[in-house]
Amino acid sequence: MLRTRYRICHCLAGIILATWLGIAGLFVAGLGSHPVLAAEVAVQAEKNPPGDIPDTQVFIDYTSPGGFALKVPEGWARSDRADGASFVDKLDGVVLSISKADAAPTVESTKADYVQKLEAAGRAVRVTAVKAVKLPAGSAIRIVYTSNSEPNAVTNKQVRLENERYLYFKDGKLVTLELYAPKGADNVDQWQLMSSSFRWK
Structure with a gap:
């Protein structure tokens, strides 16, 4: 026993x-x-996603106290922050932020540092391209990626987003332009208009 x-x-x-x-x-x-x-899982993109910016959308000039300007969609909800501003309409958004930097970003430095931080801080971020581009304001870095949206406060639903970020640098100042919309939305021309309209003041 x-x-x-x-x-x-x-x-x-x-x-x-x-x-x-x-x-x-x-x-x-x-x-x-x-x-x-556990790492957040990428949600499925919608078959007929909303988020197309209309061809009739009017764009207006936004001038930042940070020393730059660009065109943004008229009528979008604007929120000012200490480091920039955002413009939002339903699931579409434009986010501007400014910070200090010792040197202009390169494709290599962006992949080694910026992209890693983006993937760590974002929601199921998947970067598909990092390229140097020539724009009217000068050279910039373009980052293309997909991510999950923040959960809806009421339904907790998330949407798969497509994003583009542009990094502009001048005199120790780094401005980030973030453009996002539901994955599959057709905003190529409108996003190109905004990124190309960026200029230093």
């Missing part, structure tokens, strides 16, 4: 230990305080 009880207790101790080790393993990456979260 004693041997039987010993075996049962020994087995239970083993199960408890294995369970504890499995749970503890979840906390390794968070310095013992936060569980490891």
